Amino acid sequence: xxxxxxxxxxxxxxxxxxxxxxxxxxxxxxxxxxxxxxxxxxxxxxxxxxxxxxxxxxxxxxxxxxxxxxxxxxxxxxxxxxxxxxxxxxxxxxxxxxxxxxxxxxxxxxxxxxxxxxxxxxxxxxxxxxxxxxxxxxxxxxxxxxxxxxxxxxxxxxxxxxxxxxxxxxxxxxxxxxxxxxxxxxxxxxxxxxxxxxxxxxxxxxxxxxxxxxxxxxxxxxxxxxxxxxxxxxxxxxxxxxxxxxxxxxxxxxxxxxxxx
Amino acid sequence: xxxxxxxxxxxxxxxxxxxxxxxxxxxxxxxxxxxxxxxxxxxxxxxxxxxxxxxxxxxxxxxxxxxxxxxxxxxxxxxxxxxxxxxxxxxxxxxxxxxxxxxxxxxxxxxxxxxxxxxxxxxxxxxxxxxxxxxxxxxxxxxxxxxxxxxxxxxxxxxxxxxxxxxxxxxxxxxxxxxxxxxxxxxxxxxxxxxxxxxxxxxxxxxxxxxxxxxxxxxxxxxxxxxxxxxxxxxxxxxxxxxxxxxxxxxxxxxxxxxxxxxxxxxxxxxxxxxxxxxxxxxxxxxxxxxxxxxxxxxxxxxxxxxxxxxxxxxxxxxxxxxxxxxxxxxxxxxxxxxxxxxxxxxxxxxxxxxxxxxxxxxxxxxxxxxxxxxxxxxxxxxxxxxxxxxxxxxxxxxxxxxxxxxxxxxxxxxxxxxxxxxxxxxxxxxxxxxxxxxxxxxxxxxxxxxxxxxxxxxxxxxxxxxxxxxxxxxxxxxxxxxxxxxxxxxxxxxxxxxxxxxxxxxxxxxxxxxxxxxxxxxxxxxxxxxxxxxxxxxxxxxxxxxxxxxxxxxxxxxxxxxxxxxxxxxxxxxxxxxxxxxxxxx
Numbered sequence: 001x002x003x004x005x006x007x008x009x010x011x012x013x014x015x016x017x018x019x020x021x022x023x024x025x026x027x028x029x030x031x032x033x034x035x036x037x038x039x040x041x042x043x044x045x046x047x048x049x050x051x052x053x054x055x056x057x058x059x060x061x062x063x064x065x066x067x068x069x070x071x072x073x074x075x076x077x078x079x080x081x082x083x084x085x086x087x088x089x090x091x092x093x094x095x096x097x098x099x100x101x102x103x104x105x106x107x108x109x110x111x112x113x114x115x116x117x118x119x120x121x122x123x124x125x126x127x128x129x130x131x132x133x134x135x136x137x138x139x140x141x142x143x144x145x146x147x148x149x150x151x152x153x154x155x156x157x158x159x160x161x162x163x164x165x166x167x168x169x170x171x172x173x174x175x176x177x178x179x180x181x182x183x184x185x186x187x188x189x190x191x192x193x194x195x196x197x198x199x200x201x202x203x204x205x206x207x208x209x210x211x212x213x214x215x216x217x218x219x220x221x222x223x224x225x226x227x228x229x230x231x232x233x234x235x236x237x238x239x240x241x242x243x244x245x246x247x248x249x250x251x252x253x254x255x256x257x258x259x260x261x
Numbered sequence: 262x263x264x265x266x267x268x269x270x271x272x273x274x275x276x277x278x279x280x281x282x283x284x285x286x287x288x289x290x291x292x293x294x295x296x297x298x299x300x301x302x303x304x305x306x307x308x309x310x311x312x313x314x315x316x317x318x319x320x321x322x323x324x325x326x327x328x329x330x331x332x333x334x335x336x337x338x339x340x341x342x343x344x345x346x347x348x349x350x351x352x353x354x355x356x357x358x359x360x361x362x363x364x365x366x367x368x369x370x371x372x373x374x375x376x377x378x379x380x381x382x383x384x385x386x387x388x389x390x391x392x393x394x395x396x397x398x399x400x401x402x403x404x405x406x407x408x409x410x411x412x413x414x415x416x417x418x419x420x421x422x423x424x425x426x427x428x429x430x431x432x433x434x435x436x437x438x439x440x441x442x443x444x445x446x447x448x449x450x451x452x453x454x455x456x457x458x459x460x461x462x463x464x465x466x467x468x469x470x471x472x473x474x475x476x477x478x479x480x481x482x483x484x485x486x487x488x489x490x491x492x493x494x495x496x497x498x499x500x501x502x503x504x505x506x507x508x509x510x511x512x513x514x515x516x517x518x519x520x521x522x523x524x525x526x527x528x529x530x531x532x533x534x535x536x537x538x539x540x541x542x543x544x545x546x547x548x549x550x551x552x553x554x555x556x557x558x559x560x561x562x563x564x565x566x567x568x569x570x571x572x573x574x575x576x577x578x579x580x581x582x583x584x585x586x587x588x589x590x591x592x593x594x595x596x597x598x599x600x601x602x603x604x605x606x607x608x609x610x611x612x613x614x615x616x617x618x619x620x621x622x623x624x625x626x627x628x629x630x631x632x633x634x635x636x637x638x639x640x641x642x643x644x645x646x647x648x649x650x651x652x653x654x655x656x657x658x659x660x661x662x663x664x665x666x667x668x669x670x671x672x673x674x675x676x677x678x679x680x681x682x683x684x685x686x687x688x689x690x691x692x693x694x695x696x697x698x699x700x701x702x703x704x705x706x707x708x709x710x711x712x713x714x715x716x717x718x719x720x721x722x723x724x725x726x727x728x729x730x731x732x733x734x735x736x737x738x739x740x741x742x743x744x745x746x747x748x749x750x751x752x753x754x755x756x757x758x759x760x761x762x763x764x765x766x767x768x769x770x771x772x773x774x775x776x777x778x779x780x781x782x783x784x785x786x787x788x789x790x791x792x793x794x795x796x797x798x799x800x801x802x803x804x805x806x807x808x809x810x811x812x813x814x815x816x817x818x819x820x821x822x823x824x825x826x827x828x829x830x831x832x833x834x835x836x837x838x839x840x841x842x843x844x845x846x847x848x
Contacts, residue, residue: 037762066715070768077301077306077481079480080597083309083310083480085301085302099600101600130765133302137302146416153363157358157359157368159375160374161374168367174409175309211365
């Protein structure tokens with residue numbers, strides 16, 4: 001993607017800025033902008049933002065939106081890494097903007113630092129950092145991400161040992177932020193690949209002792225667009241803001257396919 | 262303008278909204294055409310941030326019964342709880358948890374493989390004898406698991422969602438028998454288009470309004486939209502002065518650290534290391550209800566016993582729990598402390614201070630989720646559930662875990678009631694020009710009519726609410742807050758929205774949200790000024806005692822006109838009692 005660069009470090013301000021807190025340094029936030037209503041192609045734009053080392057990148061984006069350019073568009077909600085709204089490429093790596101602190105990104109000496117922010121890759125960009133999540137959610141829904149059981153339900157809860165519960169604990173943490181899927185080179189090249197997040201959510205049920213739908217799900221994942229596309233580059237595992245061992249989960253699904261009855 | 266017709270329309274896709282949708286789709290005995298409208302994406306809602314658990318007297322690990330749960334809820338709510346509603350909630354809690362397990366929710370398990378249970382604030386054995394293990398949980402991400410499980414089941418049952426559709430108004434048609442709710446009007450974020458959803462029944466499940474405060478556990482998107490819409494329609498809001506401050510927010514940030522930490526044995530300490538809750542609640546100590554713990558923490562700081570360089574917080578000590586308990590039962594909060602404060606709870610105590618957390622008040626409903634149009638009568642076709650609603654099961658102070666319970670019990674009830682109503686009624690014609698209010702609102706905000714910045718007004722609103730209307734309040738601080746909020750409302754008339762586009766105009770969205778916040782902040786402050794007593798989450802320094810003679814009653818707020826600055830009329834509604842007489846509240 002080629003992108004023109006505009007420097008708005010000193011221009012574009014909307015009136016007086018709020019007071020700069022003690023200890024703040026100026027960070028250059030370089031953002032990939034694209035609004036199909038006015039732009040023919042994406043462009044880079046830079047903003048000077050006062051920031052504390054403990055600020056989240058999300059705070060910097062809010063500063064730009066609230067005080068410099070109200071048209072900057074991104075999703076966010078909980079602001080502490082639980083809702084999964086604000087996945088974006090920060091300095092080239094998929095992260096949640098609310099979970100990366102400025103101090104983690106400061107270059108040596110911490111005098112003048114540039115942080116680049118771009119939309120996650122492989123999904124159509126609607127506007128600035130906000131992408132179309134539908135292809136991602138479609139892949140999620142396609143793997144039957146829900147408990148499948150047959151026969152009568154028990155009157156009380158189903159019994160599950162603590163060890164059986166632990167077996168799929170890691171993949172229950174997924175918040176559907178798409179950091180993993182949009183860091184996957186296979187997904188970039190072939191958007192039809194289910195992608196890591198869908199497989200993680202299939203894993204969450206395949207390895208749940210209460211579930212009786214594993215065979216259906218494994219059939220789906222055995223498809224041409226399924227788990228065999230994975231080339232174990234581990235980008236997904238590195239990108240996961242929840243620390244899920246994504247690649248391991250995918251490998252476990254592959255193994256389940258190889259050794260299934 | 263686009264037009265849609267449904268039997269049931271649910272506004273909000275958090276726990277209450279999705280539970281309502283599932284009840285309508287799978288339990289109603291017929292399948293009403295149902296749509297869920299959400300201003301976010303499903304699974305982004307703040308139900309997912311709830312951590313500690315969901316109480317139900319399963320008695321899986323020790324003796325318990327739902328009557329004790331009812332009593333704890335009523336006492337915890339400082340006797341402002343409608344007791345019939347609390348009984349319904351505690352009784353149906355058991356099936357609510359079992360239903361979630363059957364839907365696939367991965368609860369933590371006991372050694373026997375049953376759903377495990379932990380202690381939580383204010384939940385006790387035999388009417389206050391000792392803390393009881395009642396909270397069913399999935400590590401410290403119970404809300405996340407509930408939200409995911411409900412969405413998974415919505416996928417399973419093919420529930421129809423309209424994502425990023427921001428509902429800005431409801432349609433009320435005047436009929437011979439009185440007003441009837443006939444639809445909802447939404448602004449589609451992707452296109453800027455306005456959609457009218459005509460429906461037999463509308464369920465509001467739009468969440469809270471924590472963003473009136475600066476220090477809050479709430480998401481940026483929790484701006485009280487649903488309550489604001491209802492209030493602007495001249496329908497009442499109830500008990501809005503009762504706002505909960507969760508004791509353990511990360512100091513300075515407000516990010517929630519679950520009460521489940523104290524349920525697992527963590528201890529609050531002041532600067533000198535003293536376990537100060539022993540002085541305030543000698544029996545259950547750190548597991549006293551949230552209002553009591555939050556006030557105690559604020560007092561410790563006010564009286565100079567706070568920790569840190571500015572003595573402005575206290576410490577949550579988890580160090581004796583050991584790394585294994587923290588990593589397995591409290592992994593998320595352990596990570597929050599590490600990420601946001603660079604403090605490792607395994608090795609050192611965590612700085613905490615109360616954070617604005619939950620609205621006990623909201624849209625008044627009966628136990629079927631039907632919305633009241635005045636103190637006594639419902640408006641047919643309109644339902645509400647979850648934090649935006651006030652049943653009232655939480656009274657003056659909600660017990661921990663009872664919100665996840667509330668969304669499941671009353672979300673389901675509202676969904677069932679809406680489906681039943683839809684089955685027995687025909688569509689009623691919409692009022693003339695149903696989109697006028699929304700069209701005018703949007704075009705006014707986008708027009709050039711001033712230079713005030715949304716962020717400035719919001720920042721000042723949050724600052725005055727934190728300073729003047731939080732844990733402790735006085736006549737003087739509340740008058741200051743009222744003055745400030747009214748002045749900010751004047752300035753709101755001159756805000757400028759910089760983004761004039763149609764596509765994902767989140768600049769416009771924030772301006773609309775700010776309007777709702779200003780509306781609700783004033784209601785909260787007016788209610789707090791008028792209630793000259795201390796009860797639950799409402800603590801008046803100038804009136805430190807509970808006054809049952811004059812204030813054992815629900816506040817009902819009515820907006821008296823169409824402008825942002827219209828007068829608020831305050832009325833009262835009696836509390837429903839069944840078997841529990843008000844007593845002094847000691848723990």
